[in-house]
Amino acid sequence: MAIMAWRQTRSRVAPVAMDGEQFRALGHDLVERIARFLDGIDEHPVTPAETVGAVRELLRADAGLPVTGTDMRALLSRTAEMLFDHSLHNGHPRFYGYVTSSAAPVGILGDLLAAAVNANVGAWKLSPMATEIEVQTVRWIAELLGYPTDCGGLLVSGGNAANITCLLAARAAKAGWDVRKQGMAAGERLCVYASQETHTWVQKAADVAGLGTDSIRWIAPDDRQRMDMTALAAQYEKDVAAGYRPILVAGSAGTVSTGAVDPLPAMAAFCRERDLWFHVDGAYGAFAAIVETAPDDLRGLALADSIAVDPHKWLYAPLEAGCALVRDVAALRNAFSYHPPYYSFDGEVTNYYDLGPQNSRGFRALKVWLALQQAGADGYREMIAEDMALARRMYELAAAHPELQALTHNLSITTFRYVPAELRGRAGEPETEEYLNALNQKLQAEIEASGEAFFSNAVVDGKYALRMCVVNFRTSVEDVEVLPELVVRLGRKVDGGRG
Numbered sequence: 001m002a003i004m005a006w007r008q009t010r011s012r013v014a015p016v017a018m019d020g021e022q023f024r025a026l027g028h029d030l031v032e033r034i035a036r037f038l039d040g041i042d043e044h045p046v047t048p049a050e051t052v053g054a055v056r057e058l059l060r061a062d063a064g065l066p067v068t069g070t071d072m073r074a075l076l077s078r079t080a081e082m083l084f085d086h087s088l089h090n091g092h093p094r095f096y097g098y099v100t101s102s103a104a105p106v107g108i109l110g111d112l113l114a115a116a117v118n119a120n121v122g123a124w125k126l127s128p129m130a131t132e133i134e135v136q137t138v139r140w141i142a143e144l145l146g147y148p149t150d151c152g153g154l155l156v157s158g159g160n161a162a163n164i165t166c167l168l169a170a171r172a173a174k175a176g177w178d179v180r181k182q183g184m185a186a187g188e189r190l191c192v193y194a195s196q197e198t199h200t201w202v203q204k205a206a207d208v209a210g211l212g213t214d215s216i217r218w219i220a221p222d223d224r225q226r227m228d229m230t231a232l233a234a235q236y237e238k239d240v241a242a243g244y245r246p247i248l249v250a251g252s253a254g255t256v257s258t259g260a261v262d263p264l265p266a267m268a269a270f271c272r273e274r275d276l277w278f279h280v281d282g283a284y285g286a287f288a289a290i291v292e293t294a295p296d297d298l299r300g301l302a303l304a305d306s307i308a309v310d311p312h313k314w315l316y317a318p319l320e321a322g323c324a325l326v327r328d329v330a331a332l333r334n335a336f337s338y339h340p341p342y343y344s345f346d347g348e349v350t351n352y353y354d355l356g357p358q359n360s361r362g363f364r365a366l367k368v369w370l371a372l373q374q375a376g377a378d379g380y381r382e383m384i385a386e387d388m389a390l391a392r393r394m395y396e397l398a399a400a401h402p403e404l405q406a407l408t409h410n411l412s413i414t415t416f417r418y419v420p421a422e423l424r425g426r427a428g429e430p431e432t433e434e435y436l437n438a439l440n441q442k443l444q445a446e447i448e449a450s451g452e453a454f455f456s457n458a459v460v461d462g463k464y465a466l467r468m469c470v471v472n473f474r475t476s477v478e479d480v481e482v483l484p485e486l487v488v489r490l491g492r493k494v495d496g497g498r499g
């Protein structure tokens with residue numbers, strides 16, 4: 001009764017306000033459009049491959065800021081159509097580029113619900129239920145990976161943010177002086193180790209952390225694109241002799257180019273003997289650890305001081321959702337916590353502003369938490385195993401085709417290239433290799449422009465390769481079995497331009 005009375009006294013009608021009736025009508029209409037879009041996603045080209053000019057014209061990109069308000073019904077429907085028809089669809093079953101997954105529909109609903117509640121997951125008091133859901137999500141993610149479930153962790157924007165968060169935790173723990181207060185100049189020169197196959201997060205992290213990119217020791221990989229332990233040990237000895245203070249070794253649980261898994265248990269032992277922080281970038285591949293046939297080296301995840309993972313990759317969460325896990329929650333707190341006079345929050349509960357660089361935080365955990373329950377651990381094991389099997393199938397198809405050359409297969413990434421029949425015998429000769437590199441680069445663009453499939457690329461032992469990565473629960477074997485014909489058809493067309 002009191003609330004009703006209170007409502008009736010409100011006279012303000014704000015320009016962004018909506019009453020329930022309006023919200024319901026617009027919402028139902030939008031959900032209907034989204035449902036139709038998802039049902040027909042495979043009828044769109046994977047990408048419309050339009051020019052920048054065409055996209056800007058459609059948007060009327062140089063229009064000025066509206067001074068007065070606009071009717072939302074027309075704008076929402078126009079915006080939805082604009083996005084559906086002029087986007088690259090990573091939810092398309094034949095999208096195989098980069099490491100970008102299809103978004104689980106329940107995650108779309110989760111983001112809607114999270115925005116509706118608008119929880120500020122920076123402090124427990126501001127988001128009691130949301131904070132506890134995030135705590136549970138972090139624990140479930142650790143459990144999936146076989147990582148200690150009493151670890152610290154938090155959701156961040158993605159793999160880069162997760163890796164940077166972990167490197168900052170390592171820096172505070174291993175520098176040997178109060179680096180947060182005194183800065184980098186107050187102590188010895190620090191250095192970190194990573195293989196040359198490591199994603200560019202490591203440059204950004206070294207930069208953001210004040211170490212500088214010169215502090216990165218790039219170890220040449222072995223012939224399977226993995227960290228070379230002998231080269232790592234040699235570089236370490238050299239640095240110690242030269243007066244550097246090594247603090248961290250970063251391994252990859254699935255490199256971004258070829259999906260190679262570093263020898264994580266050996267790297268963990270190396271770090272333990274030398275009191276170094278062992279970090280694993282598992283943004284792409286760490287969740288493969290739940291699959292029985294995954295590389296044994298993934299068991300080394302359990303030994304890491306910190307792990308970066310990416311729920312917006314192999315957990316199929318809509319962007320953005322990354323997650324940083326740190327074995328000892330105190331190390332996260334020691335890297336980020338300050339206690340300003342304007343916060344008087346209870347120390348007995350999780351206040352996420354204490355564990356990371358953000359202050360106000362959105363509720364990224366919800367979409368992940370919902371999908372983990374929709375599928376369960378068994379559901380994820382099945383989906384990830386199937387993605388891996390589809391990439392293996394592509395490797396087999398490429399290996400069996402007279403005009404394709406299979407190069408690598410790890411986790412759910414396969415690299416291969418088109419080699420015209422008459423050049424097959426001459427592959428390896430410098431001139432032929434140069435031609436094949438140019439040919440496959442053009443072929444990649446040709447496939448993209450066709451809208452029939454989308455690959456990114458890798459360079460494997462100097463060979464420009466088409467790279468197929470499956471983190472896509474919509475892809476099925478039919479979407480893979482059409483690929484050799486498509487690649488060879490367009491490959492012949494591009495090669496036909498040869499003099």
Ligand SMILES: *Cc1c(COP(=O)(O)O)cnc(C)c1O
Pocket residue numbers: 099157158159160161199201252254255256281282283284285310322
């Ligand atoms: C994707 C990826 C990253 C970066 O993650 P974002 O979510 O794009 O920030 C880092 N490392 C690897 C191995 C990746 O695959």
